[in-house]
Amino acid sequence: MKVEELPVDERIKRVIRERGIKELYPPQAEALKSGVLEGKNLVLAIPTASGKTLVSEIVMVNKLLREGGKAVYLVPLKALAEEKYREFKEWESLGIRVAATTGDYDSTDEWLGRYDIIVATAEKFDSLLRHSPKWVRDVKLVVADEVHLIGSYDRGATLEMILSHMLGKAQILALSATVGNAEELAEWLDAALVMSDWRPVELRKGVFHLGQLFWEDGKIDRYPENWAFLVIDAVKRGKGALVFVNTRRSAEKEALSLSSKVSKLLTKPEARQLEELISSIEDNPTTEKLKRALKGGVAFHHAGLSRAERTLIEDAFRAGAIKVIAATPTLAAGVNTPAFRVIIRDTKRYAGFGWTDIPVLEIQQMMGRAGRPKYDRVGEAIIVARTEDPKKLMERYIHGKPEKLFSMLANEQAFRSQVLALITNFGIGNFRELVDFLGKTFYAHQKGDIAALEYKARNVVYFLIENEFIDMDTSDRFMALPFGKRTSQLYIDPVTAKKFRDAFPQLEENPNPFGIFQLIASTPDMATLTARKRELEDYLDLAYEFEERLYTNIPYYEDSRFQGFLSQVKTAKVLLDWINEVPEARIYETYNIDPGDLYRILELADWLMYALIELYKLFEPKEEVLQYLRDLHLRLRHGVREELLELVKLPNIGRKRARALYNAGFTTPDAIMRAKVRDLLEVEGIGIKVVEGLFKHFGVEMPGKVKEAGKKAEKARKRGTLDEFLK
Ligand code: ADP
Known part of the structure; x- marks a missing residue:
């Protein structure tokens, strides 16, 4: 099919032509003739690089131009959100506004209301739904990229629940790799199915x-x-x-x-x-x-x-x-x-x-x-x-068929979070309604019978009531309790929330980083580092040395939790080193981890620390403990000791530069503001760009002459280094 023949707005065709595309690939043509342009749901299962993205762009923009509203494009990874965001930006020439959102799970992100295409990771969108921002009502189309991830053990349930929520409320376009049971997926979504092995190369x-x-x-x-x-x-x-x-x-x-x-x-x-x-x-x-x-x-x-x-x-x-x-x-x-x-x-x-x-x-x-x-x-x-x-x-692998997808909704950790969210954020009022909702899922469609899931749901509900996430009134209607509602919005596992709450009395008595980090590391939301066999003894010694600081007992070594506990101790120790300004390179070496690992545990710990503080606020918090936790959170975020907390709030000042400034005598923002440019440039890691940023932040104009002098001073200093000399 020629682009010209597409039954869509002329402006869309123009943008496609400007990309140098005149002819649609055969599966693209088939997809666009499936009724998707008229609002029908579609499962498109074709190989990578055969042009799924272009199909989704045409469907999104066509819908937005005709009906207004919003389109949400779901991706599995942050890096993919960025990639798609860059691609979709091209449509801004038609007045379509594009946004991408990935981090921060405790937010309504009302600002997204101003945008037409919203690219988000599945987890982010799931968390947004729990905050019910106003703009969600305007979502008319959901594109689920890599929808075969419904079969992924840890992430599948999220995607499945989003689609279950949106089914019937918005049009759905599901993009998939070739899987063994695309028909089943299409039936569930009441969608047309376009499948093909065609590839451009x-x-x-x-x-x-x-x-x-x-x-x-x-x-x-x-x-x-x-x-x-x-x-x-x-x-x-x-x-x-x-x-x-x-x-x-x-x-x-x-x-x-x-x-x-x-x-x-x-x-x-x-x-x-x-x-x-x-x-x-x-x-x-x-x-x-x-x-x-x-x-x-x-x-x-x-x-x-x-x-x-x-x-x-x-x-x-x-x-x-x-x-x-x-x-x-x-x-x-x-x-x-x-x-x-x-x-x-x-x-x-x-x-x-x-x-x-x-x-x-x-x-x-x-x-x-x-x-x-x-x-x-x-x-x-x-x-x-x-x-x-x-x-x-x-x-x-070459002549064989790919596997079928199976629903992962019954995965316990994912399921208890989702059941809590249904009750506290999605207005599910009693057990009957809960079962009705579960009947709309891929799990139900695939198994044809949800008796096993119903049984699991009942256990989850008992657990939630017992631990005061929710309650039930005399007519058996669910009531969301503040603890449950907040847990769900914070996007953490109810078991994590329970662990936090149980530890609060001890934490109030003895707030300390090691105890708090071990607590965080012990939750199912944290990806802990594994303590290797030969390290076990060292971490056990460490645990005994710090025993007084822990909020839990050290398990006996016959205990099934023993190795897991020592892995938590290891993770807590890494976090402790981080806030005590141990250089990254030393951390990698000591714990035999890669930069990506450190980054991941820091990112998770940051989020869990935030959740811990937010939950603590619900239980008559002591002001001094709250302040302690907030400072610790900042230290965790920046990897610094307490005395640097003021400095790392400045633009472009991370843990290394802050330490260098502090050691050079610039111990407060005020001292920096009053310093001479020349003296600041003497500090390791501080160049003219950084100084300019600082002065801008303070609202102090840097005279042109000083800038020039600064640049010269910087050059002179660089020339003085061994590297320059060797060049
Ligand atoms: P997928 O999403 O299926 O992995 P993409 O949509 O990213 O694949 O397409 C891969 C590449 O093919 C992109 O560079 C895209 O611009 C190009 N492309 C898509 N459709 C066509 C077409 N009909 N003719 C020529 N190139 C196309």
């Missing part, structure tokens, strides 16, 4: 075994025995490759080993470009390895890297500066990074108790990254058989 799939590459069509190519030659061969042909492995450490190892081979193929300008890239990356033990690999044009990509580093790698790979990425499977679920050749080194991974096969759905998503539209005629996806039988791999 042909995909050739094969299995590599000891130097033989068996293609799916029966052809065989011969290579040296080591699969690394598949990578080198791609780079020699001027193309890139993605290598998927199952652990962070193997991603690093493969990247370093491939780097030494790829580096020989780089041109001088390419090497220079990489040098530039390397110099923009911060130093720590993980990036030290990354930098070594990057020298040869290869990167690794895993959850241990910071977001900024991952984005940098993705961008540089798309731009061709990085030739090869060795990645854990998270990359396949993330932003768009196509490559000519995709090599899957591992089809098994370690999951808790042993090795399991990676699902077909996930391997197919990795394979789907092969082939760059506009650049490659074909893309190649190759699975490496190491100890496995190549025939079996071919059967399972």
